[in-house]
Every structure is written in structure tokens, then in C-alpha cells.
Amino acid sequence: MVANGPSFRLLPRLSDDVAFFWTSGEDGVLRFLQCNACQFFNHPPGPVCRRCLSRDLAPHAVSGRGRVETFSVNYQEWIPGSEPYILAWVSIDEQPDVRLTTNLVDVEPEDVAIGMEVEVVFEHADDVYLPLFKPTSDGGHT
Amino acid sequence: MSPRPQEEPLERRAIISGIGQSDIGRRLGRSEIDLTVEASLAAINDAGLTRDDIDGISTYPGMGVGTPGFSGPTTPEVQDVLGLRLNWHDGGGEGAGQMRAVIAASLAVAAGLARHVLVYRTVSEGTAQGEGGRQGIGGGGGGGKVPRFGGFMQWSLPFGAVSAAIWIAMVGQRRMHEFGLTREQLGQIAINGRRNAALNPKAIYSAPMAMEDYLAARMISSPLCLYDCDAPCDGSTAVIVSHRDAAADLDHPAVHINAVGTALRGRPSWDQFDDMTSMSARDAGASMWERTELKPSDVDTAQLYDGFSVLTMVWLEALGFCGRGESGSFVEGGGAIARDGLLPLNTAGGQLSGGRLHGFGFIHEACVQLRGEGGSRQVVRPGGRGPEVAAVANGGGPIAGTMLLTRGIR
């Protein structure tokens, strides 16, 4: 049994450009900044679309489904009191070159594999909703 | 594509005329400025110069960035304590890996901004770590008012991705998936380093390491175990970068800078870089070979960054010593990377066993080998000749720089 993350979560500052992302989970939905001109998802968020340089950008809901691109089971107590936890880079289904560094939950290390399908689950910490991922409940949608 | 230089690359006007290194140890109980002065004066003396000849200075990263013990003294501190009168000065943590300081110095010399540049890198991470474990970024949290994070750190710290060990473990796991990399292959980097460290009097760890020792080490962040992570230490390394006109005045062979690699063509990010198995080493390596007629097969020794063992595997491929994904089989058995092998690798023990001098130890060792001063660990190539071409690489993830050094001009 591993933990959902470190014993203590360092948290992001909710500055204007990223507050939408870190609070998006309040309604259980993951959102990324999307370009209205070319539909490209820009992450991390910026003032212009990094594909077409349009400034017409707005947060847009995504399915919350993704794929484990790689992972690591961390044992070192970088943060004192932490039990082992699983880190992953998860790509989102809508645009797989967008990845999130995240924790995998509801899964044991021996059951994690690159390519496995996962879905978002939010952990509420103070005023932040951290997007974590768990194996898809329907066993995948291929 | 980068513009192919129509003229001789400017860095080729520079040489490394002198090298120096302080004592190196886990916890020396000496200040960073004291270690820096020791290394700097040794390098100046080695170049046959006095401090009055030094008219430039450069370091990585300068100005107190990073975790405790990481950054070393600033250039103003070193300038002042050595009483230097400078025409050019530079320090910074952004650029082509740790060796950005050497690359900047070579260009300053080529541009005529300085003639002899003192370049140094000092760490006291051994002392800073103390008796406790290695620290993560962002502190331990817990009591008191904890700061919030912005910038790129906000995307990793909340999830406990608080160390480069974790980010690079991700690269290692992906390589296992794509290329079939094994722990035994990773272990060859650690074992090779340990074998060479036994012949380096300044190395941190020199006790023999067998594969079963490696495999039995505790896991840090899978698939990286303790012996895949470098050894924090105290120490300073300095080199003097001079105009090549000074080569004739040296009492030892001049080490010429043949080409540097500085490119970063993918996204400057750990988790967004397009190729999770290589990252910016791919770009830096490619850009270096675009600036020289030399080929990977001309290289007599490679000093490739091993802050984590898997980074050396990345560099072996990025510099073209084997194909993409083939570094695992290249190091299999350890023969190809041994001192008498196809590509003698990390001949002073690297950072895994030699100590985490953070990039500059590799530059120093490349010069030692090219000058034929390696003593019992000196590389001798087939036919009995000394090494003439050395490749040096620093960095991992979105941070990478590389240089090709030669004995004499090529």
C-alpha cells in the first residue's frame, strides 16, 4: 500500500494566470487554457498561444482522461514523514503532448504500467484542487 | 536546423591553458571561498600565469540559487579576494548546462573581451547536507508559514516531485519501456565509475562495487537506487580559458576547444519535452557535431555527466557513440566503456564515485587525460598513443551543454 502523495503538499500560488487551473477541480472538471483561434491546448498557461501566437485564449474543459507516459515510485523521504508514493507524467487524451506531473492513486506500484489509461480525481488542499489520476473505472475505452 | 558556420567556429580560438582543483571531500569544514581560491590559484599557476594576467572571470551558477551548498561564491567575491582587475565578468545559471561558464569564456576570449579567464565551479553540498539525507527543493514543509510556489516549480512540487532524482527516474522508466533498459545496464555506469575512482586519489568512494552490491542498494525513486545518484561533496574546480595564441607559452600540451554544443530545440521543460528518453542532450549533442569535422569515432575518451547514471546513457546516444536506444547494450558487460575499451568513460570516477563537482569534474578530467597526466588511470589508445580528442557533457533534462576538446589544434 502506498500513499497518495508526500506527507506534506507544497502548494502553488494562485496567481491570475494559473488560478483557473488549480481551482478547476472544484466542480470535478479538469481544464486547460485553449486557443480559440487554433484549438491548441497551452500548458503551462501563457499570455499567447505557443502554436499560433493568438491572444484569444480561454480555459476549456477536457475529459479528464489520460495515459501514463512514465512513472516512478518514490521511496526517499525528501519530505520528512512521507511514505512511498507514485509519481507519473500523464498525457491528456485531447492532446497527448500536454502532460501533467501528478500522483497515481488507487493503484499499487506493481500494477502501474506505461500506457495505462487513467482518469482525473482531485485532492482538495486549502484553496487548491490538485489533479491526481487513478486507473479508469470502466477499464479503458479502447 | 542550425546555421552551419561558414567560418571557423569562434570557440576554436580558445584553449584551456590551466586546470586546478581544491581538496575534495564529503565534509571538509572549509568555506566555499577558501576552496575556490585554492582551485583558482592552482589553475592560474598551472597555466604559467600570475593573478595579474587574469582579466576575465566566469562561473556557474553564481548568486546563491538552488539548494544549500549548490551555488558557490559569486564572481564579485572571487574577484575581490584575489584582487583581480577584470575586462570581462560573467556568472549565471541559465544556459548550456554547467559548462555555459566555460563556453561564455571561450567566446569572450574569441571576441577580444578578455585574454585569460578564470572559470570556476564550487560546491559545498556535502557540508550543507550534514548528517541528514539529501534535500529536496522547496524545503520539508510542516511547521510555520510555508511559502507558495510559482513558476515551473508549481507544476511538480505539489506532487512530491521535489528532486531531480524523481524527474530523471521518469526518464529511466521511460527508457525501460521504450528500449528495454535494465537495472544491470544502469549498474554498469556506477560500477565503471567506481572502478575508475579507485585510481583517483581525490575520489569520494573507492571501495570496489560488484553488480550484486549495486542491485542490493536501497531504492531512491524507481528505477534509480542509491548508487544511481551522485555523491554530494565539498570541492572547487577551476580552469583558465585563454586565447590560443598563448598555447606556445605553456609547459604542457594546450587543450583546444574544438566545438561546443548549446542547442535547446525542444520545450525547455522536464515534463513537456517531446522525447522523454533524451531531452535537451539530444539537441546539444547534435548542435556540437554541426560545428566540427570531427566524428564520434574520433573521440578517445568521453566524460559524460552522471548526476544520475541514466543521464550518462542519454549522453552516449545524444553524442552518437551508439544509436538511439542502444546505450544499454553498448555498456553491457562494461568492456566498451572501460579505460582500455572502445570509449573510455568517466575515467576519474564521475560524480557517482568521484564526487558531485557538478559538471566541472568532467572538464578537469578531460584535460588531465588529453595532457597525459592521468597517472595510473591514464587512457592509452590502441597503438600506444595518448588520447587526442575528448568529449565532455554536462546536464540532464532540459539543461545540457557539451564540448569537444583536443590535444593540440585539429
Ligand SMILES: [Zn+2]
Ligand atoms: Zn493558437
